[in-house]
Amino acid sequence: xxxxxxxxxxxxxxxxxxxxxxxxxxxxxxxxxxxxxxxxxxxxxxxxxxxxxxxxxxxxxxxxxxxxxxxxxxxxxxxxxxxxxxxxxxxxxxxxxxxxxxxxxxxxxxxxxxxxxxxxxxxxxxxxxxxxxxxxxxxxxxxxxxxxxxxxxxxxxxxxxxxxxxxxxxxxxxxxxxxxxxxxxxxxxxxxxxxxxxxxxxxxxxxxxxxxxxxxxxxxxxxxxxxxxxxxxxxxxxxxxxxxxxxxxxxxxxxxxxxxxxxxxxxxxxxxxxxxxxxxxxxxxxxxxxxxxxxxxxxxxxx
Amino acid sequence: xxxxxxxxxxxxxxxxxxxxxxxxxxxxxxxxxxxxxxxxxxxxxxxxxxxxxxxxxxxxxxxxxxxxxxxxxxxxxxxxxxxxxxxxxxxxxxxxxxxxxxxxxxxxxxxxxxxxxxxxxxxxxxxxxxxxxxxxxxxxxxxxxxxxxxxxxxxxxxxxxxxxxxxxxxxxxxxxxxxxxxxxxxxxxxxxxxxxxxxxxxxxxxxxxxxxxxxxxxxxxxxxxxxxxxxxxxxxxxxxxxxxxxxxxxxxxxxxx
Numbered sequence: 001x002x003x004x005x006x007x008x009x010x011x012x013x014x015x016x017x018x019x020x021x022x023x024x025x026x027x028x029x030x031x032x033x034x035x036x037x038x039x040x041x042x043x044x045x046x047x048x049x050x051x052x053x054x055x056x057x058x059x060x061x062x063x064x065x066x067x068x069x070x071x072x073x074x075x076x077x078x079x080x081x082x083x084x085x086x087x088x089x090x091x092x093x094x095x096x097x098x099x100x101x102x103x104x105x106x107x108x109x110x111x112x113x114x115x116x117x118x119x120x121x122x123x124x125x126x127x128x129x130x131x132x133x134x135x136x137x138x139x140x141x142x143x144x145x146x147x148x149x150x151x152x153x154x155x156x157x158x159x160x161x162x163x164x165x166x167x168x169x170x171x172x173x174x175x176x177x178x179x180x181x182x183x184x185x186x187x188x189x190x191x192x193x194x195x196x197x198x199x200x201x202x203x204x205x206x207x208x209x210x211x212x213x214x215x216x217x218x219x220x221x222x223x224x225x226x227x228x229x230x231x232x233x234x235x236x237x238x239x240x241x242x243x244x245x246x247x248x249x250x251x252x253x254x255x256x257x258x259x260x261x262x263x264x265x266x267x268x269x270x271x272x273x274x275x276x277x278x279x280x281x282x283x284x285x286x287x288x289x290x291x292x293x294x295x296x297x298x299x300x301x302x303x
Numbered sequence: 304x305x306x307x308x309x310x311x312x313x314x315x316x317x318x319x320x321x322x323x324x325x326x327x328x329x330x331x332x333x334x335x336x337x338x339x340x341x342x343x344x345x346x347x348x349x350x351x352x353x354x355x356x357x358x359x360x361x362x363x364x365x366x367x368x369x370x371x372x373x374x375x376x377x378x379x380x381x382x383x384x385x386x387x388x389x390x391x392x393x394x395x396x397x398x399x400x401x402x403x404x405x406x407x408x409x410x411x412x413x414x415x416x417x418x419x420x421x422x423x424x425x426x427x428x429x430x431x432x433x434x435x436x437x438x439x440x441x442x443x444x445x446x447x448x449x450x451x452x453x454x455x456x457x458x459x460x461x462x463x464x465x466x467x468x469x470x471x472x473x474x475x476x477x478x479x480x481x482x483x484x485x486x487x488x489x490x491x492x493x494x495x496x497x498x499x500x501x502x503x504x505x506x507x508x509x510x511x512x513x514x515x516x517x518x519x520x521x522x523x524x525x526x527x528x529x530x531x532x533x534x535x536x537x538x539x540x541x542x543x544x545x546x547x548x549x550x551x552x553x554x555x556x557x558x559x560x
Contacts, residue, residue, distance in 0.1 A: 025527035029548070032306060032525070045529075053543050058520040060530040062352045062378065069522070074529045074543060206520075216351045268522050269351050271308050271394060 247280020
């Protein structure tokens with residue numbers, strides 16, 4: 001058994017595998033299948049200042065080796081999260097990462113202030129949701145926007161702050177550098193790639209929101225590339241995600257420079273994906289006589 | 304709610320109508336906890352998303368589930384290619400099924416097309432207390448009529464083109480039955496949205512307890528990802544419930560069409 005632990009911004013993870021925000025709710029449903037304590041951490045469903053109903057259905061469509069979604073940040077709001085979900089999650093012996101989103105910087109600041117008074121372990125600021133008007137991506141698409149909101153949220157909390165980045169930009173490394181400069185403790189990437197499918201019989205987009213976020217194995221090479229570029233551009237840790245569905249994928253993403261990985265769409269294909277990935281990482285390390293997973297982070301040998 | 308995920312053996316597979324297949328799957332750990340109206344979430348090999356398919360029969364003695372499904376796209380096509388003896392990857396049983404009160408004297412079960420299969424467990428439960436009305440586009444799509452008869456339910460078939468049974472819609476049959484015999488104690492329905500909406504309107508305006516089984520494009524199947532939203536009025540508030548966890552079966556009075 002290799003040492004699977006990693007440390008991100010002073011927070012110790014027992015292993016580097018985290019179900020991504022949005023696919024895992026607040027853990028209650030998957031807990032019927034496995035103990036949450038097996039996970040490195042949990043990124044909770046994106047939470048906004050007040051309850052949101054989300055977009056009209058259909059909200060999901062299968063695509064070649066992937067899927068599109070446009071949930072639109074349906075969530076019960078921060079107060080319900082604090083009173084009902086967080087106390088339950090904090091008992092689960094895993095790192096709890098509260099994913100937050102807002103339509104204004106002020107909303108994100110208010111949520112961060114509320115979380116600062118709790119025992120949540122980390123905050124993941126979503127500036128990259130492609131499915132909501134003014135829903136984060138308004139900040140995440142430019143260096144100025146990303147820097148501005150990061151600076152304000154940084155002042156609102158002492159919690160380790162992860163900023164979740166969008167791939168739908170000209171240069172993700174420039175955005176990463178600008179949030180690093182404003183005090184982000186880590187960056188996570190990639191959020192989904194904006195996409196679209198049309199039903200040729202009805203001439204209607206399959207998603208009611210017309211467009212949605214593409215995820216799943218199809219985006220994996222794009223994610224590996226962006227994680228590699230970003231890890232080379234910033235000094236803060238990078239959490240890699242985008243199409244990871246096996247232990248081999250996770251190892252590849254970590255070799256590209258990720259200190260931990262998040263697993264999204266793969267949870268739909270295989271509800272045990274996160275657990276299987278942890279086991280497969282361990283097997284790879286043992287088979288290759290690597291004593292700690294930390295040794296593989298950023299270990300790619302580029303040509 | 305309890306559910307399991309695993310690979311289970313297919314013990315029979317039959318083509319029962321045009322593009323429609325019936326499969327029996329050996330999965331005692333699932334049949335033990337499955338109830339009428341619940342569904343299974345099946346992974347077509349090589350696909351990212353599972354496909355929700357309603358449960359057509361639960362045999363707790365043999366430990367088998369029966370599913371009947373239509374080939375509608377690539378996913379169901381892959382599932383339809385599986386054969387007897389092969390394994391099928393299922394997450395099940397999922398969702399909230401039909402409430403099955405014991406004190407009802409007459410029940411109307413309405414299935415439209417591929418919405419017919421989830422009515423069979425109810426027909427078996429209620430036997431001669433049940434009238435099973437099934438509607439299909441034409442004779443080559445008719446399924447499960449002998450199963451409803453064997454269950455002891457009064458079995459009424461209609462087709463849109465009149466190529467089998469009565470020519471007309473299931474709602475016409477429902478109205479006729481109500482005119483002849485009065486209101487049933489309960490209606491359960493599954494099928495295309497316009498049919499469910501029409502059935503709900505008849506039930507609601509006559510104050511009949513009516514349960515409808517809804518369908519929506521689905522992700523996780525267990526209530527975590529929130530993609531399969533449907534608009535519901537509960538406690539005088541409109542909100543998005545989720546077909547996989549809060550349904551697929553809803554009280555017709557709650558659904559906002």
